Amino acid sequence: QVQLVESGGGLVQTGGSLRLSCAASGRTFSTLTMGWFRQAPGKEREFVAAIDYSGSPTYYANSVKGRFLISRDNAKNTAYLQMNSLKPEDSAVYYCTARPYGTVSNSYARYDYRGQGTQVTVSS
Numbered sequence: 680q681v682q683l684v685e686s687g688g689g690l691v692q693t694g695g696s697l698r699l700s701c702a703a704s705g706r707t708f709s710t711l712t713m714g715w716f717r718q719a720p721g722k723e724r725e726f727v728a729a730i731d732y733s734g735s736p737t738y739y740a741n742s743v744k745g746r747f748l749i750s751r752d753n754a755k756n757t758a759y760l761q762m763n764s765l766k767p768e769d770s771a772v773y774y775c776t777a778r779p780y781g782t783v784s785n786s787y788a789r790y791d792y793r794g795q796g797t798q799v800t801v802s803s
Contacts, residue, residue, distance in 0.1 A: 688797030701775030726785035
């Protein structure tokens, strides 16, 4: 069983940056394709970014392309989401997900494991 723990969320002003981390345990991290999703109150959950278990390719939602960067550090069993130029519409609970040896996907249902989420709030 894979456990995922997100951290790094918080309150930031418009235009600011945050880096989310997702620490994984329970399985060899290098075998996990990682994804980030988010959900704002009253809205559907949406895909943010994903990174293949091999490190490439990466995949981004159009709404974050050029502003967010997903990466991984297999030595630390951790995936990251660097978020720059944040906007109020980026405010949401951000969830880390994982799937063993899977291809990158924007479908939440394709990921086998999920974290509890971390809150990101961007003030205007």
